Amino acid sequence: xxxxxxxxxxxxxxxxxxxxxxxxxxxxxxxxxxxxxxxxxxxxxxxxxxxxxxxxxxxxxxxxxxxxxxxxxxxxxxxxxxxxxxx
Numbered sequence: 001x002x003x004x005x006x007x008x009x010x011x012x013x014x015x016x017x018x019x020x021x022x023x024x025x026x027x028x029x030x031x032x033x034x035x036x037x038x039x040x041x042x043x044x045x046x047x048x049x050x051x052x053x054x055x056x057x058x059x060x061x062x063x064x065x066x067x068x069x070x071x072x073x074x075x076x077x078x079x080x081x082x083x084x085x086x087x
Contacts, residue, residue: 031079048076 002010024044028037036044052067066073 027079027083030084031082033075 003013004010020041024041028039028044032039032044036047039047051072054065054067056063056065066076
């Protein structure tokens with residue numbers, strides 16, 4: 001069901017939905033472990049994107065403090081290393 005009666009708004013919504021689907025699919029295939037390959041977006045949202053954290057300014061540095069165990073943080077770092085990021 002489309003969100004609006006206006007054609008332009010529906011077209012923008014559809015494009016954003018396709019872009020987000022493609023980004024999540026690429027993330028699952030490139031960086032996440034094999035057990036999350038069949039995960040739905042709702043599960044990824046609760047496992048990855050809803051991690052509590054706080055940005056802290058300390059000694060002229062900006063740091064992100066995550067409220068999770070060290071194993072979860074190590075999983076994040078492994079996933080980031082697998083992504084093809086520009087240098």
